[in-house]
Amino acid sequence: MKTSKPATPGRRFRGLDSRQRQQQRREQLIEAGLQAFGTKGYHNAGVREICGEAKLTERYFYESFANREALFLAVYAHAIETVRNAVVLALGRSDRDVRSLARTAIRVFLETLRDDPRLSRILLIDALTVSADVGRQSQLATQSFAELVGSLILSLYPQLPKRHVDAQLIANGLVGSTVYLVMHWAANGFDQPLERILEHCVLFYDAAGAQAERMTAG
Amino acid sequence: MKTSKPATPGRRFRGLDSRQRQQQRREQLIEAGLQAFGTKGYHNAGVREICGEAKLTERYFYESFANREALFLAVYAHAIETVRNAVVLALGRSDRDVRSLARTAIRVFLETLRDDPRLSRILLIDALTVSADVGRQSQLATQSFAELVGSLILSLYPQLPKRHVDAQLIANGLVGSTVYLVMHWAANGFDQPLERILEHCVLFYDAAGAQAERMTAG
DNA sequence: TACATTTGACAACACTTCATGTCAACATTG
DNA sequence: CAATGTTGACATGAAGTGTTGTCAAATGTA
Numbered sequence: 001m002k003t004s005k006p007a008t009p010g011r012r013f014r015g016l017d018s019r020q021r022q023q024q025r026r027e028q029l030i031e032a033g034l035q036a037f038g039t040k041g042y043h044n045a046g047v048r049e050i051c052g053e054a055k056l057t058e059r060y061f062y063e064s065f066a067n068r069e070a071l072f073l074a075v076y077a078h079a080i081e082t083v084r085n086a087v088v089l090a091l092g093r094s095d096r097d098v099r100s101l102a103r104t105a106i107r108v109f110l111e112t113l114r115d116d117p118r119l120s121r122i123l124l125i126d127a128l129t130v131s132a133d134v135g136r137q138s139q140l141a142t143q144s145f146a147e148l149v150g151s152l153i154l155s156l157y158p159q160l161p162k163r164h165v166d167a168q169l170i171a172n173g174l175v176g177s178t179v180y181l182v183m184h185w186a187a188n189g190f191d192q193p194l195e196r197i198l199e200h201c202v203l204f205y206d207a208a209g210a211q212a213e214r215m216t217a218g
Numbered sequence: 219m220k221t222s223k224p225a226t227p228g229r230r231f232r233g234l235d236s237r238q239r240q241q242q243r244r245e246q247l248i249e250a251g252l253q254a255f256g257t258k259g260y261h262n263a264g265v266r267e268i269c270g271e272a273k274l275t276e277r278y279f280y281e282s283f284a285n286r287e288a289l290f291l292a293v294y295a296h297a298i299e300t301v302r303n304a305v306v307l308a309l310g311r312s313d314r315d316v317r318s319l320a321r322t323a324i325r326v327f328l329e330t331l332r333d334d335p336r337l338s339r340i341l342l343i344d345a346l347t348v349s350a351d352v353g354r355q356s357q358l359a360t361q362s363f364a365e366l367v368g369s370l371i372l373s374l375y376p377q378l379p380k381r382h383v384d385a386q387l388i389a390n391g392l393v394g395s396t397v398y399l400v401m402h403w404a405a406n407g408f409d410q411p412l413e414r415i416l417e418h419c420v421l422f423y424d425a426a427g428a429q430a431e432r433m434t435a436g
Numbered sequence: 437t438a439c440a441t442t443t444g445a446c447a448a449c450a451c452t453t454c455a456t457g458t459c460a461a462c463a464t465t466g
Numbered sequence: 467c468a469a470t471g472t473t474g475a476c477a478t479g480a481a482g483t484g485t486t487g488t489c490a491a492a493t494g495t496a
Contacts, residue, residue, distance in 0.1 A: 021472090129343060173419070274443095275445070448486085459475095462471105
């Protein structure tokens with residue numbers, strides 16, 4: 001790098017020192033990446049376009065990111081953080097009973113993606129095809145979520161006959177049904193009311209729960 | 219085009235007339251596309267590499283396809299045909315009872331994708347990000363499949379309270395759970411035995427069916 | 437054998453993108 | 467104001483890709 005940052009705060013400019021300005025530029029780029037990737041898709045958004053969107057020049061792009069993939073990774077992390085924050089925030093002021101906890105979690109999930117459709121493109125579609133590296137990363141993320149669901153199932157139905165049924169696989173299937181319903185919802189422009197989608201999402205969780213109960217009994 | 223095909227069968231070469239040779243080259247290209255797209259992904263497989271894989275030169279590529287996307291479309295159609303054929307063939311010699319029909323269908327689906335992992339990459343991942351056009355096409359395909367499942371549900375539970383439950387949405391969720399389980403299975407190298415995955419797939423169909431029954435009763 | 441057609445290897449061109457570099461204009465401090 | 471850090475617009479080169487064209491060798495036909 002030619003422009004190696006000094007350790008000092010640097011001269012102030014527009015009320016901000018150099019570190020703050022760089023941070024601000026980085027955030028502009030992430031927002032621009034969210035916009036570009038989230039609307040046109042990763043493979044149809046070039047560095048030039050992203051910089052135009054961010055109102056910054058290419059030089060500042062490479063100041064913060066080694067390449068386009070690195071930016072996507074940051075955008076992806078940002079997107080997943082957005083969703084996660086919304087969910088845990090809502091869970092904080094929700095009931096304690098597990099069923100309504102799950103329901104609010106899913107509702108907030110749906111709300112967040114509907115309110116910013118770019119997120120769904122980033123999280124559910126592009127993340128799989130950007131690169132092998134990003135693909136693994138995204139798999140780990142959804143996997144950790146599925147594991148949460150899995151442990152929830154196990155805590156609710158500890159007697160599950162493990163020889164025949166794997167709570168982890170059930171959790172995966174549940175995540176899949178939810179994700180797929182969201183994808184379909186988004187693909188059709190979020191035309192149906194959120195409540196309707198939500199009801200069908202939880203329907204699967206209820207159905208799986210009932211099935212689990214049936215199997216622990218029999 | 220300079221090489222405009224004559225309507226006549228043309229001279230014989232290597233025992234085949236021109237039309238047969240062209241057909242054969244086309245199939246070589248589709249097979250090569252299946253290999254390249256299915257292993258490295260659409261966005262990481264160039265025309266040159268595909269031609270190398272097919273042992274043909276670029277000229278013959280553009281003889282059969284206008285561009286890379288056109289080839290992908292053909293590969294996609296081929297892949298979906300492969301799966302469809304396997305499923306309907308198996309259904310032909312299966313029982314009539316609906317549950318075992320569904321089970322064999324899913325089993326053959328799983329077998330086909332396990333025996334050729336390239337198919338799952340093409341059908342489940344790449345199809346979404348190649349282009350808006352291909353994306354729509356793939357959505358239509360899975361949608362038509364979901365509609366089949368949906369009509370099946372309706373025929374089994376005609377009393378479903380339509381005001382609150384949409385058989386189509388349930389079908390979508392079921393497709394999603396299956397697809398997701400397969401993706402996860404494939405991503406981990408098909409390590410778990412097929413029967414185990416199959417059991418968990420049908421578990422969701424059973425669970426949804428039981429739930430539907432519960433709702434028609436109540 | 438002589439000739440036409442088909443083929444394969446590869447050159448060539450246009451085009452795009454990434455990534456870095458140049459330089460004048462601007463803002464800030466002393 | 468002068469000096470210097472900072473920015474934006476744009477040039478540039480390297481590399482890859484898609485697409486068309488050239489040409490000699492191989493393969494068929496008369």
